[in-house]
Amino acid sequence: MLELYQKEECPFCQKVRVALNDLELDFISRISHTGSAQREFMLKLGGKAQVPFLIDQEKGVALYESDAIVEYLYNTYGKTQKSTTDNTPKVCPIE
Numbered sequence: 001m002l003e004l005y006q007k008e009e010c011p012f013c014q015k016v017r018v019a020l021n022d023l024e025l026d027f028i029s030r031i032s033h034t035g036s037a038q039r040e041f042m043l044k045l046g047g048k049a050q051v052p053f054l055i056d057q058e059k060g061v062a063l064y065e066s067d068a069i070v071e072y073l074y075n076t077y078g079k080t081q082k083s084t085t086d087n088t089p090k091v092c093p094i095e
């Protein structure tokens, strides 16, 4: 199962969600706000206070960085990556 540590309002997380939806992959969403239990768990697993963070339990893979995650998903689970223009604003809202 895929687990995505994320925040709804994070544009980098949105990019990963778009890829997951495009590939029709089921995933567990772990909402990871500052101070939350999910955030603490992510820090223990990955060492960085940053989202998105993907865990692929079956493949034993854990990844930060949205571009690396999207590339991993298409390489591992997919068809050819869609050549969509990425209009996602690269500004993280303040919590």
Ligand SMILES: N[C@@H](CCC(=O)N[C@@H](CS)C(=O)NCC(=O)O)C(=O)O
Pocket: 009, 010, 011, 012, 034, 049, 050, 051, 052, 064, 065, 066, 067, 091, 092, 093
């Ligand atoms: N280069 C990273 C940037 C990710 C990023 O800046 N994420 C912000 C949220 S939008 C973050 O984790 N900020 C620290 C925090 O939320 O604690 C990527 O593409 O994944």
